[in-house]
Amino acid sequence: GGVALAVAAVLEHGDAMRAWYAGGSATAMLGGADARAEDVRRARAALGTPARYPNSAAARARRERRTKTRKEARRMKAGRDGDGDAARGLDDASLGMLAPDAVPEYEAHAFKVPVGTVEKTAEELNKMEGYGYDERGELVGDAWRREWRRAQDEIIRESLMEERHQSRVRHHPSHVQPALGFHPHAGLGASHHHHHHRRGEKKASGKKAKSDDGDSSKLGSKVEPLKTPVYIMSMGDKPVRNPDPVLGRTDSERTEHLLKELVREYGTAAIKSYVRLTPGVDVSDWPHEEDTMHFALKSIMKNKPTGTQLATLPWLSFYTSRDKEGHFSDKFAKERNLYTHIGCLFGHMFQWQLAADANDKHAFMLESDAFDPSIVGMPFKDMQTLADNAPKEYDIIFFDQPRDMTFDEAPEHKFKDAGGSEIYLFRLKSKSTQGGLSASLVSRSFYPKLFKHLSHFGGDIVDSMLKSQLCTDSMVDATGKFTGFGAGNKPWLKCYWALPAKKGRESHGKFVYNNY
Secondary structure (H helix, E strand, C coil): CHHHHHHHHHHHHCHHHHHHHCCCCHHHHCCHHHCCHHHHHHHHHHHCCCCCCCCCHHHHHHHHHHHHHHHHHHHHHHHHHCCCHHHHCCCCCCCCCCCHHHCCCCCHHHHECCHHHHHHHHHHHHHHHCCCECCCCCECCHHHHHHHHHHHHHHHHHHHHHHHHHHHHHCCHHHHHHHCCCCCCHHHHHHHHHHHHHHHHHHHHHHHHHHHHHCHHHHHHHCCCCCCCEEEEECCCCEEEEEECCCEEEHHHHHHHHHHHHHHHHHHHHHHHHEEEEECCCHHHCCCCHHHHHHHCHHHHHHCCCCCCHHHCCCCHHHHCCCCCCCCCCHHHHHCCCHHHHHHHHHHHHHHHHHHHHCCCEEEEEECCCCCCCCECCCHHHHHHHHHCCCCCCCEEECECCCEEEECCCCCEEEECCCCCEEEEEECCCCCCCCCCCEEEEECCHHHHHHHHHHHHCCCCHHHHHHHHHCCCEEECCCCCECCCCCCCEECCCEEEEEEHHHCEEECCEEEEECC
């Protein structure tokens, strides 16, 4: 009896013990043949082993778990098959989702950087760092200045060549012999001299034309150093998780730093034309800014399989799991502190949808901290060069700073940056555990592929979803048809990583980047 009471005490307070002994022999645990039959039955009932105690606490708990599991399975199946969720209030309409044709429309040009913000940055660069303006009143950046210097260097080079040519002409025998008393055939000498004189005229004419092209005002009106849209996601005046007096205490301060670097490189005209500031998503703000969420989910609502409810799609369901007042209330996400990751996914979805609607052939996607050289691996001056040299049929190119990465194969593509240094483009084939999606270039083919995946399978932490799943996990066949996660012969997306050659090192045929 004493043994049975001791066991009962353990069972009453120790779930781990219950799990350990549930499949064993209660008789052996209680002392074998010496235990009383009633004590054995009581212990077995507490352990949940016998079927003859259908009303024991353990048996009731098992039935509740099975019932709950079966209900959840039926609910998920009903969502896939298109029936049942409406009756339970889990259909998209009941959860506040708009039909695709009712979603508010946005246009990319509506998110251009305010002119006053750009002009303020230009004034600071002009006063503090001596940056000048062109004939249009636009501040010219480093990209323009490099082109202008190249043109001037070319003019100087041709001028030096012309001087050398004139020096050779002056020392030609047709000039030297008359001074020494020789009288060559006048016709020959005249013809020879006239020939060189015409060559000089041609060179001078070419120099004049080049000089016109090298004029700073004319060059400034012709050169477009940036011609690819840039989308910057910003949370506005919200404090950042790791405030820094230099990098910024709020997201808007970080965005100002980023804009300043872009103006410094490309000038004000390019920033006004091609840079857009897109809203980030903070789930704690819900139900405010619902239009942003509906727009981010527009392609998902349009392309998800018939009958599939948003509530059944992982991560996207965080929006439909809000409480009656529309506030974020997902217990699973709260327990795991996924607030930032959820907002990051939806914020990038808004960027991608905006670029897809604009039909951008190429588009840069930046977060507000992308000005930090410890975060971005490729300089801003190489952004347009990257777009111009992007591989055919690529989907996304990352150019954030790798912390500790090894590429097993040589770069598939190489090109020279604005300063003549080499940039490597590595095909991303191995799963990357590096967090962050601060800087990337996406192509027109990226949007439909990404939205199709989200519409069928839901989302995840966005950087992990791309770098560890869609870019590296074999899941489609040669025709691009989905065959199952890990069951295909190539990944969903064709991904690359752009990095300066000088920042890495080659070791036994592998390329190592370690920037801790």
